Amino acid sequence: MLVSFVHLLLLFSWSWRTLASHEQLVGDFFSKSTSNHTNNWAVLVCSSRYWFNYRHMANALGMYRTVKRLGIPDSNIILMLADDAACNSRNKFPGSVYANPGRGLDLYGDNIEVDYRGYEVTVENFIRVLTGRMEPSVPRSKRLLTDANSNVFVYMTGHGGNEFLKFQDNEEISAFDIADAFEQMWQKKRYNEIFFMIDTCQANTMYTKFYSPNILATGSAKLDQNSYSYENDNDLGVHIIDRYTHYVLEYMERINKTSHQTMRDLFDSYDPVKISSDPGVRADLFRRPLDEVLITDFFGGVAQVEVQESTTPFSGADGPESVPAADTRPRVAATAFTTETGVQDESWRTMRTWGGVVLLGALVGWVGSRTV
Amino acid sequence: MKSLVDTGALFPALVVGRLLLALTNASDVLKHNHQLSTPLTSYLNLQEGIYLFKNGIDPYSGGVFRQSPLFLALFTTVLPTSRIACSLIWTISDAIGAWALVQLWRARQRVAQTSRDGLIAAAYLLNPYLFLPTLALSTSTFENTLALLSLLFAARGHASPSLLAAAILLQLSLSSVVLLAPLVLLLASSPVSQLASPRAFSGNVKIIIPLLVEFLVYTSVLTLVSALVSGGWAWIPQTWGAILTLPDLTPNVGLWWYFFTEMFDHFRPFFLMVFSIHLLIYIAPVCIKFQYDYLYAAFILLGVLGTFKSYPTMADPGLFLSMIALFPEIYPYLRYPIVTTLLHLHAALLMPLFHHLWLNQGTGNANFFYASTLVFACANGAALTDCVWAGLRIAIGPPQEGFSVVQE
Numbered sequence: 001m002l003v004s005f006v007h008l009l010l011l012f013s014w015s016w017r018t019l020a021s022h023e024q025l026v027g028d029f030f031s032k033s034t035s036n037h038t039n040n041w042a043v044l045v046c047s048s049r050y051w052f053n054y055r056h057m058a059n060a061l062g063m064y065r066t067v068k069r070l071g072i073p074d075s076n077i078i079l080m081l082a083d084d085a086a087c088n089s090r091n092k093f094p095g096s097v098y099a100n101p102g103r104g105l106d107l108y109g110d111n112i113e114v115d116y117r118g119y120e121v122t123v124e125n126f127i128r129v130l131t132g133r134m135e136p137s138v139p140r141s142k143r144l145l146t147d148a149n150s151n152v153f154v155y156m157t158g159h160g161g162n163e164f165l166k167f168q169d170n171e172e173i174s175a176f177d178i179a180d181a182f183e184q185m186w187q188k189k190r191y192n193e194i195f196f197m198i199d200t201c202q203a204n205t206m207y208t209k210f211y212s213p214n215i216l217a218t219g220s221a222k223l224d225q226n227s228y229s230y231e232n233d234n235d236l237g238v239h240i241i242d243r244y245t246h247y248v249l250e251y252m253e254r255i256n257k258t259s260h261q262t263m264r265d266l267f268d269s270y271d272p273v274k275i276s277s278d279p280g281v282r283a284d285l286f287r288r289p290l291d292e293v294l295i296t297d298f299f300g301g302v303a304q305v306e307v308q309e310s311t312t313p314f315s316g317a318d319g320p321e322s323v324p325a326a327d328t329r330p331r332v333a334a335t336a337f338t339t340e341t342g343v344q345d346e347s348w349r350t351m352r353t354w355g356g357v358v359l360l361g362a363l364v365g366w367v368g369s370r371t372v
Numbered sequence: 373m374k375s376l377v378d379t380g381a382l383f384p385a386l387v388v389g390r391l392l393l394a395l396t397n398a399s400d401v402l403k404h405n406h407q408l409s410t411p412l413t414s415y416l417n418l419q420e421g422i423y424l425f426k427n428g429i430d431p432y433s434g435g436v437f438r439q440s441p442l443f444l445a446l447f448t449t450v451l452p453t454s455r456i457a458c459s460l461i462w463t464i465s466d467a468i469g470a471w472a473l474v475q476l477w478r479a480r481q482r483v484a485q486t487s488r489d490g491l492i493a494a495a496y497l498l499n500p501y502l503f504l505p506t507l508a509l510s511t512s513t514f515e516n517t518l519a520l521l522s523l524l525f526a527a528r529g530h531a532s533p534s535l536l537a538a539a540i541l542l543q544l545s546l547s548s549v550v551l552l553a554p555l556v557l558l559l560a561s562s563p564v565s566q567l568a569s570p571r572a573f574s575g576n577v578k579i580i581i582p583l584l585v586e587f588l589v590y591t592s593v594l595t596l597v598s599a600l601v602s603g604g605w606a607w608i609p610q611t612w613g614a615i616l617t618l619p620d621l622t623p624n625v626g627l628w629w630y631f632f633t634e635m636f637d638h639f640r641p642f643f644l645m646v647f648s649i650h651l652l653i654y655i656a657p658v659c660i661k662f663q664y665d666y667l668y669a670a671f672i673l674l675g676v677l678g679t680f681k682s683y684p685t686m687a688d689p690g691l692f693l694s695m696i697a698l699f700p701e702i703y704p705y706l707r708y709p710i711v712t713t714l715l716h717l718h719a720a721l722l723m724p725l726f727h728h729l730w731l732n733q734g735t736g737n738a739n740f741f742y743a744s745t746l747v748f749a750c751a752n753g754a755a756l757t758d759c760v761w762a763g764l765r766i767a768i769g770p771p772q773e774g775f776s777v778v779q780e
Contacts (some may be wrong), residue, residue, distance in 0.1 A: 345428050349603070356445040356601035363593060367532045 035293070037151040037192045040301045041144060042067045042077045045126060047158030047167045049082035049118075054238040055229050057085040058099040059157040059199055059245040061107035066252045067153065071301030078129055078144055080116040082168065092235055099241040099249070101231045115142050123173045130154075130181040132190060148189040153197070153298040157245065160200030162223060163209065175209040186212040193286070195263075195298040199244045201226045204280035216263065216286040216293070220244035221277035228276045243275045255295055257302055264291040382490030383474070386497040387467045393507065394459035402508035407723055409510035410683040411620040412438045412545070412611070415458070418511065422447050432606040438614045439511060440543045441602035442594070462506045465517045470496040472520035477698050479527040480563050480667060495697040500720070501690025512687040515545050519691065523670055526555050527563035531583055534559060539590035543598060546612040547681050550673050553655050556583045558666035566664040567701055570767045573663040615682050616648055623731075623741060625723060626684040627749050630742040651680055661764070668763055671695050675759065679752040686720075689752045696755075702762035704770075712758060715751035719744055 044067070046060035064079055086097050086108045097108040116125055128134050129144050146152055159166045163175040178196075185191050196217040198206050203219030210217060220227040220242070229239035230246040241249075251269050255261055267290065270279045283290055296302045402408055403415045411417060421437030424430070425444050431437035447453055451461065470493045477492045478484065496502060506513045518541040525534035538555055541548045560583070561575030599605055614620065621629045628647060635643060654676045662669040671692070678689035693716075703709075722744040729736035768777055 342428065349425075349428065352603060353445045353448050353601055356441070356597045357449045359593075359597045359600075360442065360445070363590070363597075364536065367536045370532050371530045 035151070035193070035288070035297045036149065037297065038149040039147070040072050040076060040151050040153070040298070041146050042072050042153040042155070042299075043080075043129060043144065044077065045080045045121070045154075045156045045158075046082065047080075047121065047156065047165055047173075049084055049121075049168050051085065051088050051090050052238055053082075053158070054085050054097070054236070055241050056157045056159075057081060057083075058097055058107060058241045060155070061097050061112070062099045062241065062245060062249045063155045064112065065107055066249060067299055070252075070255065070296060070299050071257050072153075072299075073301060074113040075141070076301065077113070078115050078142070079113065080121045080126065080129075081114050082121055083114050083117040090237075092237075098233065098236070099246070101233050101240065103233065103235070113141070119168070121168055123167050123171050123177070126167075126173065127177060127181050130178075130190075131184045132188065144190070146185075146190045149192050150190070151193045151195070151298050152185075152191045153195045155197045155199075156206075157199040157242070160198070160202060160206065162202050163205045165198075165200060165206060175206045178206065179209040179211055182210060182215060183212045186214075193288075193297070197248075199227060199242050203227060203244075204278075204282075207280075207282050210282070210285060213285055214287060215282075216290075217282040218267065219280050220275065222280055225277050244277070244279060247271070247275055252295075252299065255299070257296060257300055259294070259296060261295050262291050263293040263295060263298075266295055380490045383470065383493040386470070386493055387463075390463045390466060390497055390503065390506075391460065393503070394463040395456060397455070398507045399455060399459055399509050402504065403510075405504075405508055405724075406623050406727060407625050407686055408505040408508035409512070409685055410624045410626075411622050412614060412683045413505075413511045413515075413685055415509035415511075418443060418447070418509075419453070422453060430603070430606060432602060432604075432610040435610070435619060438610050438620070440611055441598040441607050442540070442543055443511070445597075445601040458509055459507070462509055462513050465513050466497065466502065466506045469513075469517040469520045472517070472524040473694065473698070476520065476524045476527055476563070476667075479524070480565055480698060482564055492697050496694045499690050499694050501686045502694060505685050505687040505690070510685050510687065511544065512685045515541060515548065516687055516691045518544065519548065519551065519674065522551075522555060523558070523667065526558040527667060529559070531559050531579075532586065535583060535587045536590050539587060539594055542591055543594050546615045547651060547677055550651055550655055550677055551670060552587065553659050554666045554670035554673055556580055556587070557659060557663075558670060559583055561664075561666055563667045565699075565701060567668060567699070567763055567766045568769075570664045617644060618682055623727070623738070624683060625686055625745050625748055626681060627679075627745065628682045630738065630745070633738075647680075647682070651676065665763075668699065671699065672756065672760060672763070675752065675756040679749055679756060689748075689755075692752070693755065696759065699759075699763075702759065702766055705762035705765040706758050707761060708754065708758060712751060712754045715747060715754055719748035719751050723748060 042063075044060050044063050046056045048056040060079070060081055064077065067077060068074070085091065086095055088094075093103065095108060096106040099105065099107055116129075129142070132144060134143060144152075156165060164172045165174075166172050182191075182194060185194075191214070193214045193216065194212075196207055196210075196215060197219070198217075199220040200206070202221055202223055202225060204222045205219075207215075207217035207219060221244075228243050230241045230243045231239065233240045247270075248266070251266060267279075267281050272278045281290075286293075294302075399415070409415065417437055418439055421431035421439060422444060424437065426448060431444065452458070473496050474489050474492050477489070478486065502513075502516070518537050522534045522537035522541060525531075525537060534555060538548070538552060541551075557573075557575065557580070560577065560580055561573065598607060609617075618628055618632050621633050623629055631643070631647075632640065654673060658669050658672050658676075659666070662672065674695065675689070675692040678684060678692045681688055723741065726736055726740035726744045730738055730741050765777065771777070
């Protein structure tokens with residue numbers, strides 16, 4: 001009785017220790033970088049419509065392409081566009097949207113997924129997307145299904161002013177609305193960190209009203225300042241991208257999934273002379289120092305991965321015979337197939353199958369001998 | 373003893389031809405075919421199950437392996453698993469089945485040899501419904517061979533081998549329990565053709581219970597062997613349970629799958645019960661009606677099984693059609709053999725076509741294939757009813773001038 005109690009105590013302490021060491025292992029894994037997000041989402045909003053706002057469409061599509069290139073899948077991107085530029089009857093190159101004057105790169109292509117198009121791009125839908133308060137009938141592709149470990153990149157572009165942004169030429173969203181929406185997201189644990197980028201006239205006023213933690217914001221122009229477009233394309237006849245977004249995208253072209261460039265580098269690359277306006281950054285709500293925040297923490301879908309040596313019995317294509325002799329022990333002790341009891345199981349199994357075959361043969365032989 | 377091996381020149385020639393056919397790589401294409409193998413008989417599932425078993429995973433923990441643990445035991449120990457060796461094993465099984473059919477024919481005629489032996493063997497070895505599933509390495513080949521062996525031993529009066537073969541067959545396919553009654557009664561009577569002269573059951577009634585007990589003993593021993601090999605009892609719901617509860621609705625040539633794809637869950641148990649009992653209700657009437665010729669009763673019940681089984685392949689009605697060769701006395705009394713043949717031709721040509729149209733090309737839908745399986749069921753049903761009619765009609769005698777036979 002005492003012996004069994006001691007055994008129980010030992011077992012308990014062993015399991016407690018292994019559990020604690022599991023926590024340690026998992027904690028180490030996630031503390032490799034200062035960010036502890038596990039998934040990335042992007043909400044890209046172009047709030048203008050009509051042909052002459054071609055550049056806002058190109059802004060949003062350029063961001064969309066960058067974000068996809070760096071690894072966020074379509075299922076994690078909410079793209080809100082009026083989507084009336086590519087197939088506009090005034091588009092001399094139908095089915096395409098270009099963002100540089102030489103028309104080198106078609107941003108529209110045949111592989112984009114617009115979640116809210118045309119008249120669905122409204123203030124109400126934008127706030128519903130952020131807060132997640134939707135009709136049950138809204139499909140999954142239109143929902144922002146973030147959780148407490150999601151990093152969300154929110155990009156907005158269009159015509160704006162002092163603490164407002166114009167939506168589709170008939171309504172507007174104010175900085176207070178967005179701030180309240182973000183607070184709702186914080187209360188409902190719908191984000192880990194938010195990176196808010198906005199490219200409109202007087203853009204920096206839009207992020208002045210945020211009050212929720214873990215939000216990093218940047219805008220293209222300060223109060224009483226306009227944001228300007230980059231260049232006109234002579235064949236299309238409209239301005240095709242805005243300066244701020246153009247220079248940001250130009251910077252992003254140098255980033256790939258494995259870059260260690262930080263937000264500090266991005267913000268340092270801002271050149272108010274080239275952009276023709278004063279971009280701003282708001283980092284007081286953000287808990288991490290900017291030189292530790294990777295660009296891919298928000299723009300990319302990079303996840304923490306650790307590749308282990310194969311430790312399951314399926315390591316060889318031919319079965320157990322080709323399991324390498326130098327089989328590394330599993331990093332975390334609680335794996336289903338431990339190698340110690342594997343050999344015992346296998347020999348028991350061989351005995352069972354041979355026993356079965358022998359019994360079957362004996363039965364057939366006995367019946368045969370009885371007959372003949 | 374000479375008669376056991378002397379089957380003329382045609383039989384060995386056919387076997388050699390089939391072995392040559394087995395050496396081609398037809399199985400690589402055919403093993404995926406849904407008409408030739410079902411989830412319960414598929415070679416791919418067998419390979420998967422053997423691989424899982426060899427690597428220490430219980431193959432019965434998922435829905436991928438639904439075959440008997442006896443296969444696991446045999447293929448991981450004594451039998452090879454390479455493609456050519458398996459093709460040869462399957463073809464040899466078919467050859468044994470053909471041999472059993474020829475011996476059954478001889479036992480029924482009570483002669484050592486006839487001139488027709490080669491034709492009987494050809495009826496089995498050249499039947500496309502039978503050799504295509506063999507090329508596809510579907511385990512329904514073994515089921516057919518075991519059924520024929522058990523009928524052969526019963527016709528010869530050897531009770532124990534017959535019941536052992538039937539017990540092994542039961543391990544492979546639960547539906548074959550339908551054959552138990554005519555088998556035991558055949559053991560108690562004689563296989564000789566009595567169709568033309570019906571009389572009351574005149575066999576040995578006293579040995580029926582001991583035979584049933586012997587069958588139960590063999591079945592329990594084999595069940596325990598299976599449990600030993602598989603390391604538990606999880607194989608029972610996956611194999612026998614699958615036949616009763618139809619968990620896998622992969623399309624096949626049977627009638628159950630489509631019905632149950634569109635079934636509301638609320639009604640599922642009821643209809644599963646109805647379909648299962650439907651197989652059982654044929655046993656008593658057929659055995660009572662053909663109580664003077666139990667080989668014919670077994671033949672009819674094989675036809676019922678081929679048409680109404682839960683997971684049939686083409687091999688199941690194929691066995692029925694090949695066994696018609698055993699009963700030439702009914703040929704003059706078949707009413708519409710040409711219609712049946714044409715229905716079979718119709719179905720056999722359209723089923724692969726509509727299957728391809730539905731699942732490969734995407735221009736058809738499930739209803740095309742289901743309609744062709746309905747035609748196939750019609751063909752099987754037509755063959756079945758015609759054989760039942762002819763088996764009964766033969767007792768009335770040849771048609772006479774001025775008289776007509778009417779069914780009341």
